[in-house]
Amino acid sequence: MSTLRRILDAQEAVSKVPKVMVRTNRVAALALIVTLECLAGHAWGQAPDSATESARTSARTMGPAESLYLKLRSVGLDSARVYKVREASLQRAALHISLDDGTIAFTEDAGGHITGAFFKGDGELLLFPPNTTERASLALFTGAAILEEKFSTAYFRFNDDVFGELQSTLRPADDAASFAAEWNITAHNLAQEDALRLLYSFSRDLPPADKSTPTDHLLRAYLQGNKLGTFDVRYDSLGAEQIAAGQHKTVAGEDFYNVWVSFPAITRPGAVITDRDADADPTPEVGISQFKIQAGIKPPDSLEAHAEVSITAHKDGGRMLLFELSRLLQVKNVTAGGHPVEFIHNPSIEGSQLARRGNDALAVFLPAPLQAGQKVELSFDYSGSVLSEAANGLLYVGEHGTWYPNLGFAMASFDLQFRYPLGWTLVATGRRAEAQNAGAEQSSRWISDRPVPVAGFNLGKYSQATTHAGKVDVVTYATGTVERGFAGTSTAETKIPDLFRLPGSAGPLGGTFTPERPSPAENGQMVGTISAKALEFYERRFGPFPYSDLAITQFPGTVSQGWPGLIFLSSYAFLSPQQRDRMESDPNQRLIEEQVIAHETAHQWWGDLVTWRGYRDQWIMEALANYSALMLLESRNPAQFRQIMQKYRDDLLTKNRDGMPLMDAGPVTLGLRLSSSRSPSAYNAISYGRGTWLFHMLRTMMRDADRKSAAVRPAKTEDEPFVRALRRLRTEYEGRAVNTAQVMAVFESEMPSSLWYEGRKSLSWFYESWVNGSAVPAFELRGLKFTDKAGATVVTGTILQEHAPDSLVTAIPLSASIAGKNVFLGHIFAEGKETAFRLSAPAGIRKVLLDPEQTLLARGR
Numbered sequence: 086m087s088t089l090r091r092i093l094d095a096q097e098a099v100s101k102v103p104k105v106m107v108r109t110n111r112v113a114a115l116a117l118i119v120t121l122e123c124l125a126g127h128a129w130g131q132a133p134d135s136a137t138e139s140a141r142t143s144a145r146t147m148g149p150a151e152s153l154y155l156k157l158r159s160v161g162l163d164s165a166r167v168y169k170v171r172e173a174s175l176q177r178a179a180l181h182i183s184l185d186d187g188t189i190a191f192t193e194d195a196g197g198h199i200t201g202a203f204f205k206g207d208g209e210l211l212l213f214p215p216n217t218t219e220r221a222s223l224a225l226f227t228g229a230a231i232l233e234e235k236f237s238t239a240y241f242r243f244n245d246d247v248f249g250e251l252q253s254t255l256r257p258a259d260d261a262a263s264f265a266a267e268w269n270i271t272a273h274n275l276a277q278e279d280a281l282r283l284l285y286s287f288s289r290d291l292p293p294a295d296k297s298t299p300t301d302h303l304l305r306a307y308l309q310g311n312k313l314g315t316f317d318v319r320y321d322s323l324g325a326e327q328i329a330a331g332q333h334k335t336v337a338g339e340d341f342y343n344v345w346v347s348f349p350a351i352t353r354p355g356a357v358i359t360d361r362d363a364d365a366d367p368t369p370e371v372g373i374s375q376f377k378i379q380a381g382i383k384p385p386d387s388l389e390a391h392a393e394v395s396i397t398a399h400k401d402g403g404r405m406l407l408f409e410l411s412r413l414l415q416v417k418n419v420t421a422g423g424h425p426v427e428f429i430h431n432p433s434i435e436g437s438q439l440a441r442r443g444n445d446a447l448a449v450f451l452p453a454p455l456q457a458g459q460k461v462e463l464s465f466d467y468s469g470s471v472l473s474e475a476a477n478g479l480l481y482v483g484e485h486g487t488w489y490p491n492l493g494f495a496m497a498s499f500d501l502q503f504r505y506p507l508g509w510t511l512v513a514t515g516r517r518a519e520a521q522n523a524g525a526e527q528s529s530r531w532i533s534d535r536p537v538p539v540a541g542f543n544l545g546k547y548s549q550a551t552t553h554a555g556k557v558d559v560v561t562y563a564t565g566t567v568e569r570g571f572a573g574t575s576t577a578e579t580k581i582p583d584l585f586r587l588p589g590s591a592g593p594l595g596g597t598f599t600p601e602r603p604s605p606a607e608n609g610q611m612v613g614t615i616s617a618k619a620l621e622f623y624e625r626r627f628g629p630f631p632y633s634d635l636a637i638t639q640f641p642g643t644v645s646q647g648w649p650g651l652i653f654l655s656s657y658a659f660l661s662p663q664q665r666d667r668m669e670s671d672p673n674q675r676l677i678e679e680q681v682i683a684h685e686t687a688h689q690w691w692g693d694l695v696t697w698r699g700y701r702d703q704w705i706m707e708a709l710a711n712y713s714a715l716m717l718l719e720s721r722n723p724a725q726f727r728q729i730m731q732k733y734r735d736d737l738l739t740k741n742r743d744g745m746p747l748m749d750a751g752p753v754t755l756g757l758r759l760s761s762s763r764s765p766s767a768y769n770a771i772s773y774g775r776g777t778w779l780f781h782m783l784r785t786m787m788r789d790a791d792r793k794s795a796a797v798r799p800a801k802t803e804d805e806p807f808v809r810a811l812r813r814l815r816t817e818y819e820g821r822a823v824n825t826a827q828v829m830a831v832f833e834s835e836m837p838s839s840l841w842y843e844g845r846k847s848l849s850w851f852y853e854s855w856v857n858g859s860a861v862p863a864f865e866l867r868g869l870k871f872t873d874k875a876g877a878t879v880v881t882g883t884i885l886q887e888h889a890p891d892s893l894v895t896a897i898p899l900s901a902s903i904a905g906k907n908v909f910l911g912h913i914f915a916e917g918k919e920t921a922f923r924l925s926a927p928a929g930i931r932k933v934l935l936d937p938e939q940t941l942l943a944r945g946r
């Protein structure tokens with residue numbers, strides 16, 4: 086997997102959700118580090134912006150990469166390459182594009198390549214999704230399970246010889262000059278969308294050689310559909326999912342990119358889920374073994390840093406490495422092996438568009454293509470304003486995911502050194518190795534205990550509170566104040582407006598009660614104690630805490646994130662129960678908010694120590710962290726546990742603004758694709774809510790089956806098969822990324838034999854029905870008959886299923902009611918509308934109940 090492919094993976098899902106969405110996911114750990122905003126905006130009909138571009142770039146000498154990049158992102162149409170085209174077609178795997186009759190103009194040369202074309206006339210697109218999930222996703226947005234759309238204009242972008250491919254269908258056009266002139270601005274504007282991607286293809290030969298052929302393949306089409314409006318389709322051999330289609334939508338002022346479909350070009354026929362077929366452990370093209378970063382911080386906003394990054398090529402690669410680095414930082418200098426190399430950062434994206442269209446991408450060009458085994462030392466010098474002061478002494482490190490050049494989920498060692506003024510406290514990921522004062526400045530050095538996927542810091546004028554969880558110190562860092570604009574406080578300032586929306590409400594609550602500024606520092610000990618108790622609970626179940634200690638720092642806004650050894654905890658999570666009562670009127674919401682500290686603490690295991698592979702797997706870490714917190718709650722207050730689980734179920738059945746129940750947005754495996762213009766809040770409801778239910782179902786089903794087979798078994802959760810599986814997940818995958826199939830395989834290994842469906846030790850049925858399904862079914866018992874035999878009663882009956890596809894398979898727990906107590910009898914696999922069953926029960930029973938403990942995600946009966 087190349088660096089670009091990582092970025093593209095991220096782009097497939099994460100970036101297509103507006104950043105605001107990602108950030109306001111209250112508990113979306115690490116989501117930011119893979120965020121890369123989609124560049125593909127609506128460029129149709131916008132005025133050209135080349136004036137600012139040339140003004141900016143003329144100031145210094147351009148290297149060959151930047152010069153090619155600027156050409157690629159601004160090419161217009163070549164009036165000498167305008168043709169009539171008839172009965173032409175372009176086919177890439179499941180993607181079929183026909184140009185039945187019309188005019189086509191190809192773009193000017195860029196680096197000796199024709200990389201684009203504009204078409205007007207009659208065309209048609211055909212795209213067949215390979216599985217039910219993708220067909221359902223497509224139908225959600227287009228109303229049909231197959232994408233079959235006539236279009237009247239199209240802009241194509243490619244790195245292959247499409248011009249040669251179409252040649253035999255082309256004839257001279259008489260209106261060449263006027264056609265090229267008419268569509269030139271549109272073509273010019275759309276050219277920027279794929280420029281960086283094309284640059285990757287052509288960067289092996291810099292300066293570009295005329296007939297160089299890229300080893301990867303790209304065809305992107307922006308289409309003006311007759312029914313569906315403007316949308317785009319893509320075939321990209323570098324993507325993990327090479328084929329995709331989607332559309333920009335703006336709803337209520339919010340921009341969305343709806344991913345209609347996304348899937349691998351080669352899918353096994355009949356495969357239910359692409360992810361289950363994915364190769365076990367793809368080796369990335371490059372890995373980072375170490376970061377050494379020296380950073381000077383000047384509150385309230387500026388950071389200046391020197392970063393040294395050790396890279397190893399795992400396979401032969403290209404010359405371009407694509408990092409993520411905040412658009413708010415300016416890169417001065419990049420070197421490889423001590424020699425300056427060319428780079429392109431956001432400055433190529435001009436002024437007014439920077440904020441909207443910047444993509445946090447930093448492309449670095451090595452002197453020669455990477456060879457397998459090669460090690461390269463890169464250094465970066467950069468500075469900028471990535472911090473802001475949310476209140477006196479409370480800083481907000483807005484770009485804390487991209488304050489250093491990052492390659493996504495590379496597990497690396499970090500050696501961080503910070504300089505900052507006296508009077509401030511800085512907390513970073515890792516163990517504090519040194520701390521010194523020099524004049525008006527102090528410095529501290531932080532070294533990671535083990536390779537981690539991400540490193541960050543926070544600083545403020547904090548008070549500290551220390552709690553102990555066994556050998557682990559839990560230290561809370563909080564200020565005596567909350568940020569300006571904190572809900573319910575008097576002065577609302579909109580410096581960081583996106584973060585100040587309370588979940589589930591339109592805006593700050595202010596006005597209805599006397600403003601009061603809570604003091605997080607006063608509650609620091611309380612927060613630390615909650616986290617320490619959770620940490621001890623998890624250690625007993627999931628194994629030792631992975632890092633030397635745990636720091637919890639106050640973070641302005643509603644978002645919390647659990648990073649390795651460092652939790653960025655929302656000011657709202659520092660509220661005492663009484664303060665929270667005054668702030669939040671919905672008791673269910675209040676209860677969920679109270680779990681945030683335990684949730685973020687659980688991310689130390691799930692999300693930090695074990696990470697997730699791709700967007701289809703992100704739900705695992707959110708749901709596992711969430712369920713870990715709920716297991717703790719259940720051990721103390723089963724009623725509150727049930728209250729939260731019911732709320733999650735009710736949320737899935739809630740209808741959104743166009744009348745669609747949230748659950749219909751799709752399965753957990755769609756990840757951030759779930760949050761679309763049709764259902765902006767579906768990612769939360771499904772990834773967290775449904776995901777939590779999935780783990781609850783797995784746990785209770787394995788526990789009940791296990792108790793049934795082992796006559797006497799202590800009820801301690803540490804010994805449950807589910808918990809044993811989680812311990813195994815930790816030991817087998819620590820320091821690595823898992824996918825959903827691997828997690829299922831770990832649960833299979835602990836699965837009691839009574840849960841073998843059709844005699845196979847496999848959770849495929851659970852995966853296909855529940856993980857990769859979206860139904861919330863209703864089950865009912867009918868026609869119960871009791872026949873007394875010697876020493877036992879035989880129970881027969883039928884399980885009815887509604888609100889679910891016929892293919893849904895569920896292990897339904899049945900219990901007998903004996904002297905007012907529920908006694909588990911066994912699981913019946915229900916499939917389809919009616920399932921007849923027969924089972925043996927204790928003699929004399931006359932009452933059988935379906936799932937009395939409510940362990941299934943199902944509707945009320």
Ligand SMILES: [Zn+2]
Nearest residue numbers: 112113114707
């Ligand atoms: Zn989380």
